[in-house]
Amino acid sequence: MQFASRLDNVETSAIRELFKLLGKPGIISFAGGFPDSAMFDVEGLKEASQKALAEEPGGALQYGATEGYEPLRSQLSSFMKTKGVDVDPSGLIVTTGSQQALDLLGKTMISPGDKVIVEGPTFLATIQCFRLYGAQLISAPIDANGVKTDELEKLIAEHKPKFVYLIPTFGNPSGAMLSLERRKKVLELAVKYQTLIVEDDPYGDLYFGEAPPPSILALSKDVPGSRELLAHCGSLSKVLSPGLRIGWMIAPAELLAKATMCKQFSDAHTSTFSQATAAQYLKSGRMPATLAHVREVYGQRAQAMGAALKRELGDAVSFTQPQGGLFFWARLTGANGKLADANELAKRAIEKLVAFVPGAPFFAEKPDVATLRLSFATADVAKIEEGVKRLGQAL
Amino acid sequence: MQFASRLDNVETSAIRELFKLLGKPGIISFAGGFPDSAMFDVEGLKEASQKALAEEPGGALQYGATEGYEPLRSQLSSFMKTKGVDVDPSGLIVTTGSQQALDLLGKTMISPGDKVIVEGPTFLATIQCFRLYGAQLISAPIDANGVKTDELEKLIAEHKPKFVYLIPTFGNPSGAMLSLERRKKVLELAVKYQTLIVEDDPYGDLYFGEAPPPSILALSKDVPGSRELLAHCGSLSKVLSPGLRIGWMIAPAELLAKATMCKQFSDAHTSTFSQATAAQYLKSGRMPATLAHVREVYGQRAQAMGAALKRELGDAVSFTQPQGGLFFWARLTGANGKLADANELAKRAIEKLVAFVPGAPFFAEKPDVATLRLSFATADVAKIEEGVKRLGQAL
Numbered sequence: 001m002q003f004a005s006r007l008d009n010v011e012t013s014a015i016r017e018l019f020k021l022l023g024k025p026g027i028i029s030f031a032g033g034f035p036d037s038a039m040f041d042v043e044g045l046k047e048a049s050q051k052a053l054a055e056e057p058g059g060a061l062q063y064g065a066t067e068g069y070e071p072l073r074s075q076l077s078s079f080m081k082t083k084g085v086d087v088d089p090s091g092l093i094v095t096t097g098s099q100q101a102l103d104l105l106g107k108t109m110i111s112p113g114d115k116v117i118v119e120g121p122t123f124l125a126t127i128q129c130f131r132l133y134g135a136q137l138i139s140a141p142i143d144a145n146g147v148k149t150d151e152l153e154k155l156i157a158e159h160k161p162k163f164v165y166l167i168p169t170f171g172n173p174s175g176a177m178l179s180l181e182r183r184k185k186v187l188e189l190a191v192k193y194q195t196l197i198v199e200d201d202p203y204g205d206l207y208f209g210e211a212p213p214p215s216i217l218a219l220s221k222d223v224p225g226s227r228e229l230l231a232h233c234g235s236l237s238k239v240l241s242p243g244l245r246i247g248w249m250i251a252p253a254e255l256l257a258k259a260t261m262c263k264q265f266s267d268a269h270t271s272t273f274s275q276a277t278a279a280q281y282l283k284s285g286r287m288p289a290t291l292a293h294v295r296e297v298y299g300q301r302a303q304a305m306g307a308a309l310k311r312e313l314g315d316a317v318s319f320t321q322p323q324g325g326l327f328f329w330a331r332l333t334g335a336n337g338k339l340a341d342a343n344e345l346a347k348r349a350i351e352k353l354v355a356f357v358p359g360a361p362f363f364a365e366k367p368d369v370a371t372l373r374l375s376f377a378t379a380d381v382a383k384i385e386e387g388v389k390r391l392g393q394a395l
Numbered sequence: 396m397q398f399a400s401r402l403d404n405v406e407t408s409a410i411r412e413l414f415k416l417l418g419k420p421g422i423i424s425f426a427g428g429f430p431d432s433a434m435f436d437v438e439g440l441k442e443a444s445q446k447a448l449a450e451e452p453g454g455a456l457q458y459g460a461t462e463g464y465e466p467l468r469s470q471l472s473s474f475m476k477t478k479g480v481d482v483d484p485s486g487l488i489v490t491t492g493s494q495q496a497l498d499l500l501g502k503t504m505i506s507p508g509d510k511v512i513v514e515g516p517t518f519l520a521t522i523q524c525f526r527l528y529g530a531q532l533i534s535a536p537i538d539a540n541g542v543k544t545d546e547l548e549k550l551i552a553e554h555k556p557k558f559v560y561l562i563p564t565f566g567n568p569s570g571a572m573l574s575l576e577r578r579k580k581v582l583e584l585a586v587k588y589q590t591l592i593v594e595d596d597p598y599g600d601l602y603f604g605e606a607p608p609p610s611i612l613a614l615s616k617d618v619p620g621s622r623e624l625l626a627h628c629g630s631l632s633k634v635l636s637p638g639l640r641i642g643w644m645i646a647p648a649e650l651l652a653k654a655t656m657c658k659q660f661s662d663a664h665t666s667t668f669s670q671a672t673a674a675q676y677l678k679s680g681r682m683p684a685t686l687a688h689v690r691e692v693y694g695q696r697a698q699a700m701g702a703a704l705k706r707e708l709g710d711a712v713s714f715t716q717p718q719g720g721l722f723f724w725a726r727l728t729g730a731n732g733k734l735a736d737a738n739e740l741a742k743r744a745i746e747k748l749v750a751f752v753p754g755a756p757f758f759a760e761k762p763d764v765a766t767l768r769l770s771f772a773t774a775d776v777a778k779i780e781e782g783v784k785r786l787g788q789a790l
Contacts, residue, residue: 272638
């Protein structure tokens, strides 16, 4: 069978292979990219789904508008308002998880050979998704304060990309938080170079202490002309439930219209059953308590992992304590002759019954093999401490 | 904003514009392509969703395998068995409605410029979906017994298509049923020319009298080598609920693996909440009664529409009484100087407060402007009679 040429640009990820080993009995996994099922507000979602079927069975079970189920668009508009973003329900479309927003951006924007700037490292499924549409990805370096905007400007000026893709708040895998100053700089760059900026924000609500700076979208009201150069992707997956597959995209009207047309031929619309359930949930008023709960639990776990890493691995790793999200991004320093290759460490770790993801695949260019990603989301504090201890032994 | 070049191949359909007029008060619509909300087994789906959340909240709300939720794959395997198809759960993937199966086939198989043969007429969203991937569509003529296999063979021999796409059973818009003889011929052509055949089958369960011939997939067991050249798309949208967005694809292992990889970057996976609900519903044993009910109601409506068309429009239209599905496909004959342009009739019909869809947009090549599609799914018998009367007046 002869497949489409676009498949030549991607490969099934090394990480998928790793995940097959996670079934090993007794393993402690820091490898996942998902939230803890124990955090799901099952009772609240049960009530919401019942209400959806009782009050609006036609809407919840019938075909719906490609743009999204009206009551959900309305609720999401209100939800965004609590985060400082003024957007009309018609200014957003519902997507089948924010993964689909990425797919629609690829389909709508990327012609084969087009350049797209991403962070190095960035979300693995973004790399693959854009490459399937023929994108040539350029990697912009980051530090603990997110993408280095000076370097980003040079890359924009040199490559004139179709767009710049950023996960500014507690990014996957970096956990980094783009500083307020750099957020403003990104908006200035958008206007100066008339470049579309895509802000992917699935983790912004998962902060542990102080709230992070406003999203780039929220800040755009202070930078004339920038709002028309911004696409923003949101998601309920990390804070409520990934299984609902509810994401959304806010973008300039013209882009939103083209993305909607593409979505029509991708999946017609997102499950109205999921959409009506999510709308009822947001309407129920349970979201603030749910958010407070996940912030507290993940915050404790992040604290525990940071302390354990220092205790068990010492100067063999360097990292910045994440202020939110689901991930530690660490780097093997090679101090005192210790291992500095995360692929090799991953193999040894599996033998010691602890798993994590090596960082190299998250780079679209110039992989750093000393990096690794550790999720603190799904193991409790005791497991985190035991797991990091094993990691220290593996090292 | 400069969009991807692939968007140049499609346009928002004329039909979408028409649909904006359907809100007019008092209108009777035969324009929709959707089932009747009143047919939905709301009680059964309510129970199924409650069970899903009670018994498997982790599975129903968490990220899931891209291939599909295991209990649903298992139920779909059993469901296919009742239709004469022997397929292991691992031999199918769950898709976000069967529209996504089409999208994945496009993404996986079509390089820009590749030829694909479709029926003339065929499903509008298939045309647009494949064109977005750069396909050049070739139209194979049909009659009341489905695609004319002699003509199809000539086209395959001439164009060497990437694949042939058929809706053999009560197709949208044609309502035609491919005869048993022609189904066998299609399988022979697949083997003779080593051409992939895509069988889209969302309507096969909606028959009114005798069951239709087995699906092309079911028949493949008698034609050596043909199974490896078949992809089959199924859906719960027309018989249970479109809002769940549950479709599936059965295909050779290599194609299924590539489609799964593409799906990973399209939407990660189909809503596990929808999938777990559908699995519980199929497990509940309510499906046979639901099928019997929709067959009966739609059968009565089809009967009523056929009789009304004969009575009210006489020899001004020709059509074959459909044996299943949701649609009449009719042709204006122009007899006695009557109108033979369905676009013009559609405009006059809206003035008389009745709507249908002109047939021309359903042709990938050489549109027949005398054709029209009438859905009998959503209006009851009295409305059908009144609506067809108005249609007669418009004509």
